[in-house]
Amino acid sequence: MLEDAEPFDVNREVAIQEQTGKARNLQRQQEDLDLQSLMDTAHGRRFMWRLFDLAGVFRLSYAGEATHATAFAEGGRQIGNVLLADVHRLCPGKYELMVLEHQSA
Numbered sequence: 767m768l769e770d771a772e773p774f775d776v777n778r779e780v781a782i783q784e785q786t787g788k789a790r791n792l793q794r795q796q797e798d799l800d801l802q803s804l805m806d807t808a809h810g811r812r813f814m815w816r817l818f819d820l821a822g823v824f825r826l827s828y829a830g831e832a833t834h835a836t837a838f839a840e841g842g843r844q845i846g847n848v849l850l851a852d853v854h855r856l857c858p859g860k861y862e863l864m865v866l867e868h869q870s871a
Contacts, residue, residue, distance in 0.1 A: 798856055805853060805860040808867065814853065815868050821846025 772778070802808035817823065822839055823846035829835035853861050 798852070801849075801852055802856050802860075805857045805864070811860065811864040811867060813850070815864055818846050818850060821849075823847060823850055 804814065820842070822843045825841035826841050827836050829839060853864075
C-alpha cells in the first residue's frame with residue numbers, strides 16, 4: 767500500500783515506473799496488432815475509410831466565423847490524423863489498397 771511506503775524510496779518509484787511503462791508498451795503493441803488485423807480485411811479497410819471521412823481527415827476544418835465549430839471539427843480531425851499516422855506506420859501498403867478500393871467502389 768502507498769501508506770506503508772517510505773516517502774523517499776526511489777527504488778520503489780523506479781520499479782513502479784518500469785512496470786507502468788511495460789504495461790503501456792504491451793497495450794500499444796496490442797493496439798498495433800488490432801489495427802493491422804483490421805487493415806488486413808476489406809471490411810476493416812472500409813470501416814477505417816469511413817472513420818477517416820467522419821473525422822474529416824481529407825477536408826478542411828475551417829467553419830468561417832464559427833470558431834467553436836472549427837475547433838470542434840479540428841478535434842475530430844486530430845483523432846483521424848492519429849489513426850492515419852498509425853496506418854501509415856504499421857501497414858502503408860494496406861493504406862494504398864484501401865484508397866484503390868475506395869476509388870473503385
